[in-house]
Amino acid sequence: LERRYKSFDQKTQDGFYGKIIRQQIQDSKTGEIGSQAIDFSQATPEGQQVSLSSFKGKYVLVDFWASWCHPCRMENPNVVKAYNKFKEKNFTVMGVSLDRDREPWVKAIKDDKLMWTQVSDLKFWNNEAAAKYKIQSIPQNLLVDPSGKIVGRNLRGKDLEDKLCELLGCK
Numbered sequence: 001l002e003r004r005y006k007s008f009d010q011k012t013q014d015g016f017y018g019k020i021i022r023q024q025i026q027d028s029k030t031g032e033i034g035s036q037a038i039d040f041s042q043a044t045p046e047g048q049q050v051s052l053s054s055f056k057g058k059y060v061l062v063d064f065w066a067s068w069c070h071p072c073r074m075e076n077p078n079v080v081k082a083y084n085k086f087k088e089k090n091f092t093v094m095g096v097s098l099d100r101d102r103e104p105w106v107k108a109i110k111d112d113k114l115m116w117t118q119v120s121d122l123k124f125w126n127n128e129a130a131a132k133y134k135i136q137s138i139p140q141n142l143l144v145d146p147s148g149k150i151v152g153r154n155l156r157g158k159d160l161e162d163k164l165c166e167l168l169g170c171k
Contacts (some may be wrong), residue, residue, distance in 0.1 A: 001083055031133040033153055037062070037144045042096065042119035042131040045106050052094060052117050052129075056148055059091045059167060061160070063141045064130055066098040067108035072139040078157045083116055092116055098138060100124040103165040119157040148150065 004023050005013065012018050031038070041051035052062065063079060083093050096119035099105035116138050121127055127135075132141065141145035143152035143163065152163050 001107065011045050019032065031142055031150060031153065033150050035141070036134045036137055037148050037150050037152055040132055042121045042127075042129060044117065044119055045102065045109065049116055050094070052144070053090060053148070055144070057090075057146045059086075059092075059138060059146060059151075059164070060144045061093045061141050061155075062129075062133075062144060063093055063095045064127075064133075065095060065128060066137050066138060067104040068099070071114065073108065075139050075156055076114065078160065080113055080115075081091050083158050085161070086164050086168055089164075091164060091168060096120065096129050097122075098127050098135075103112065 005018070008018060013022065038093060039053045040049055041049050043049055052060070061079070061082070065076070067073075079093060083091070093114075093116040095109075095114055095116060095118040097105050097118060099108075099120055100122050102122060103116075104124075105120060108114075119129075121129075129135075133140075139156070140154055141156075141160075142150050143160075144153060145151045145167075151167070152160075155163050
């Protein structure tokens, strides 16, 4: 699409449909591996605002999930395993919940033993962080390096552990 767009003359690119296509191209690059992570801030269950940029200097897995999402809940043990294995190696997780109700969200955090930072704006599919990253299904995640660059997307299970081993080393 981008190659085709660039073949258009300037008048077409600046026209109504050209602007729509340009926006679609920009949107498709949001959260792309190699791009800079987009900062956002949301509240923890206790009401404290936490931003993605507050983790600068660490590898952070931004994990989009929800208490009502069965595939997310099935993936949580893998994330717990990775967190426990790499938390002493400059790695953490920032869970971003697409829940709309606080109680089931907090219960799932406790039940699944999610010991890392959890945030949500409790706006369900209108979650502002999810919107910034064009999240349309969950579970999804992105791995951000210490400089804020996205170095992985949708890493699950062994793929997540392998990527973290590659970046942080394994014993």
